[in-house]
Amino acid sequence: MRAAAVLGLLGALLVLTGCQREQRRFSEVAPASGRPDRLRASGFNPGDRQAPAEFRNPYERNAWAAAEGKRLYAAFNCIGCHANGGGGIGPPLMDPAWIYGGEPVEIYASIVEGRPNGMPAFGGRITDSQAWQLVTYVQSMSGLLRKDVRPSRSDHMSVRPSEQSGTSERRKPPQ
Amino acid sequence: MSAMLLSLVLLLAGCGAPAALSPAGPQAGQIAGLWAVFFWVSVVVEVAVVAFLLYAVLRARRPVLTLPALAAEPLAERRLTRGVSAATALTAIVVVALLAASILVTRALGALHAPQALTVEIAGHQWWWEVEYWDPVPSQRVRTANEIHVPVGEAVLVKLRASDVIHSLWVPPLHGKKDLIPGHATSLWIKADRPGAFGGQCAEFCGYQHAHMRLLVIAESRGAFDAWLARQRRPAPEPTDAQARRGRDVFLTGPCAICHTIVGTPAAARLGPDLTHLAGRTTLAAGTLPNTPGHLAGWIIDPQRIKPGVHMPSIGLDGADLQALLAYLGSLK
Numbered sequence: 001m002r003a004a005a006v007l008g009l010l011g012a013l014l015v016l017t018g019c020q021r022e023q024r025r026f027s028e029v030a031p032a033s034g035r036p037d038r039l040r041a042s043g044f045n046p047g048d049r050q051a052p053a054e055f056r057n058p059y060e061r062n063a064w065a066a067a068e069g070k071r072l073y074a075a076f077n078c079i080g081c082h083a084n085g086g087g088g089i090g091p092p093l094m095d096p097a098w099i100y101g102g103e104p105v106e107i108y109a110s111i112v113e114g115r116p117n118g119m120p121a122f123g124g125r126i127t128d129s130q131a132w133q134l135v136t137y138v139q140s141m142s143g144l145l146r147k148d149v150r151p152s153r154s155d156h157m158s159v160r161p162s163e164q165s166g167t168s169e170r171r172k173p174p175q
Numbered sequence: 176m177s178a179m180l181l182s183l184v185l186l187l188a189g190c191g192a193p194a195a196l197s198p199a200g201p202q203a204g205q206i207a208g209l210w211a212v213f214f215w216v217s218v219v220v221e222v223a224v225v226a227f228l229l230y231a232v233l234r235a236r237r238p239v240l241t242l243p244a245l246a247a248e249p250l251a252e253r254r255l256t257r258g259v260s261a262a263t264a265l266t267a268i269v270v271v272a273l274l275a276a277s278i279l280v281t282r283a284l285g286a287l288h289a290p291q292a293l294t295v296e297i298a299g300h301q302w303w304w305e306v307e308y309w310d311p312v313p314s315q316r317v318r319t320a321n322e323i324h325v326p327v328g329e330a331v332l333v334k335l336r337a338s339d340v341i342h343s344l345w346v347p348p349l350h351g352k353k354d355l356i357p358g359h360a361t362s363l364w365i366k367a368d369r370p371g372a373f374g375g376q377c378a379e380f381c382g383y384q385h386a387h388m389r390l391l392v393i394a395e396s397r398g399a400f401d402a403w404l405a406r407q408r409r410p411a412p413e414p415t416d417a418q419a420r421r422g423r424d425v426f427l428t429g430p431c432a433i434c435h436t437i438v439g440t441p442a443a444a445r446l447g448p449d450l451t452h453l454a455g456r457t458t459l460a461a462g463t464l465p466n467t468p469g470h471l472a473g474w475i476i477d478p479q480r481i482k483p484g485v486h487m488p489s490i491g492l493d494g495a496d497l498q499a500l501l502a503y504l505g506s507l508k
Contacts, residue, residue, distance in 0.1 A: 024484065026479040026483045026484055071486075075434075075446050076433065124428070124429065124430070125429075125430055125432075125433045126430060126433060126488075127430060127488045127489070127490055129488060130488055
């Protein structure tokens with residue numbers, strides 16, 4: 001009897017750990033508002049990186065933000081160049097190779113400040129929260145996020161497996 | 176039960192007849208007629224059933240000694256059988272008659288047609304209605320949001336589609352509900368018999384702000400409608416004073432232009448409502464707020480406070496830019 005009660009309590013605690021996963025923060029004005037000022041716009045040499053590791057993606061454990069990022073990825077026509085992650089005019093985003101770095105803050109910089117040869121700068125056009133939501137989704141495409149955070153299904157026909165099926169072993173890009 | 180129902184109806188009557196029961200068009204008229212048939216048949220049936228039930232309850236209280244003699248039993252039995260059979264047959268007839276009435280009304284709803292009719296395409300989005308007046312010449316098409324104008328006395332074809340989740344269009348004084356389904360085109364015909372402004376509402380739960388997804392159908396004379404449509408076809412007027420010109424620059428260089436269209440400017444995005452003639456509309460944010468400069472300012476500054484979860488983000492605008500933007504948007508008649 002007591003063992004059952006303890007098990008039940010433990011189960012309830014386990015459920016509680018999921019509470020933050022879908023947390024929706026509607027009213028915030030950008031979690032890390034303002035641009036990290038030590039960020040260089042863009043080196044002209046691919047691979048020329050200086051990763052300021054202290055900037056973390058504020059949404060990295062937020063499944064709702066990843067899903068919002070997925071919606072924005074289509075809405076702002078990222079698909080036009082990067083397709084559903086497979087790339088086309090722009091580089092693919094679902095593989096472990098990053099031209100300008102795969103750290104959250106580097107992806108953020110690519111979105112906000114643009115990159116040479118075609119990536120437009122979205123800074124000033126989209127809000128900081130939207131940029132971070134996009135970062136979250138882009139991270140999820142190559143398996144850089146926890147599996148329970150990645151979007152689990154697509155609304156449209158998809159020629160690729162969902163973001164949840166990626167593995168976390170792609171964490172580090174090859175140097 | 177029927178007393179409760181009646182008092183409920185009386186209670187509703189206290190706040191004016193429900194919109195669905197004060198029809199403004201033939202379609203809603205058919206539906207209201209069918210509702211009345213169902214309601215009164217149900218009332219009669221309910222009263223009869225309760226009456227017989229009471230009769231049975233009271234009858235059983237009689238002392239056992241007064242039961243009919245054994246000899247009379249077969250006769251009473253036969254009478255009872257006849258009565259029960261008659262009641263069962265009557266129930267079946269009533270149910271089939273109601274089914275027939277329902278089918279006839281459904282057929283009548285589908286019978287409204289008109290050649291060369293005005294065609295309006297409505298797209299449901301979370302959480303607003305995109306409205307496009309169709310024209311064979313693409314440049315003559317008109318796009319607006321959350322407000323439909325129709326000429327009185329003319330059948331209008333409404334084509335429905337959805338971009339994200341299932342929505343449902345319900346304008347009670349004009350028609351019943353019709354779902355908007357992603358990837359599946361549906362349509363319905365409406366006709367308004369009298370001028371007026373009729374409120375509509377999304378009738379299929381579609382997310383956080385489902386309740387704030389309203390629209391307005393404005394029925395007006397053909398002349399007034401043509402004038403409105405001609406006004407909508409014109410591009411946005413050029414700003415005349417410095418304040419409004421600055422507002423246009425704020426709009427075009429800031430985050431507004433990545434989602435909204437203003438015809439006549441480079442802003443041509445289709446994520447949010449078309450703002451070309453925003454100042455001519457009655458409400459903001461799909462019927463959430465009346466369209467006044469104060470409400471518009473509040474909406475631009477913090478839409479998440481007014482309609483949490485809405486896809487419009489809160490953007491940081493300073494006071495001077497906001498005033499300029501309001502001056503510009505206010506000029507978009």
